[in-house]
Amino acid sequence: MTEMAADATALEGRARADTVRRAAEGDEAAFQRLVSVYHASMARVAFVVCGDVDVARDATQSAWGKAWQRLGSLRDPEQVGAWLITIAGNEARQAMRGRRAHPVVDISVLLERASSPEQRDVAELVDLQRALAGLRAEDRQLLALRFVAGLDATEIARLLGGSPSGVRSRLARLIERLRRDLSHA
Numbered sequence: 001m002t003e004m005a006a007d008a009t010a011l012e013g014r015a016r017a018d019t020v021r022r023a024a025e026g027d028e029a030a031f032q033r034l035v036s037v038y039h040a041s042m043a044r045v046a047f048v049v050c051g052d053v054d055v056a057r058d059a060t061q062s063a064w065g066k067a068w069q070r071l072g073s074l075r076d077p078e079q080v081g082a083w084l085i086t087i088a089g090n091e092a093r094q095a096m097r098g099r100r101a102h103p104v105v106d107i108s109v110l111l112e113r114a115s116s117p118e119q120r121d122v123a124e125l126v127d128l129q130r131a132l133a134g135l136r137a138e139d140r141q142l143l144a145l146r147f148v149a150g151l152d153a154t155e156i157a158r159l160l161g162g163s164p165s166g167v168r169s170r171l172a173r174l175i176e177r178l179r180r181d182l183s184h185a
């Protein structure tokens with residue numbers, strides 16, 4: 001079960017709709033319930049989009065402010081988790097605009113000296129981080145929505161605009177690019 005699915009079961013059906021309605025009406029306890037259920041997923045997606053813990057933290061906080069203001073505009077309370085995660089991803093993307101990418105340390109020497117499986121696992125994670133850093137923020141957000149938040153192509157298309165087949169095509173191209181980048185690492 002994905003984190004998003006586990007979050008969704010924490011607020012099911014009528015309870016979710018009621019919590020969203022009360023929060024939209026200004027009930028701080030209901031809003032806090034949403035924060036407790038969705039904050040971690042939002043922060044993870046923001047981090048994947050920007051690759052910086054501090055920026056992700058700020059983006060997530062900013063997303064909560066926007067969510068508080070706009071919760072009344074949410075049409076489908078069943079989609080509150082996906083909606084919140086998308087806001088966090090968008091905030092992370094906005095925060096990264098105009099910022100220079102952090103230089104990635106060359107770890108080829110570490111890879112050559114990696115003697116234990118744990119060291120090789122760390123090296124592979126660094127390679128993945130390097131490959132993700134080479135993508136546009138929009139592409140990292142798409143990957144995060146699919147693989148971190150666990151949303152399907154239809155949900156992503158509804159949130160970001162476009163068609164499910166367009167989302168699947170973009171994901172396929174991104175995955176192929178990551179595979180290519182990782183095979184050259």
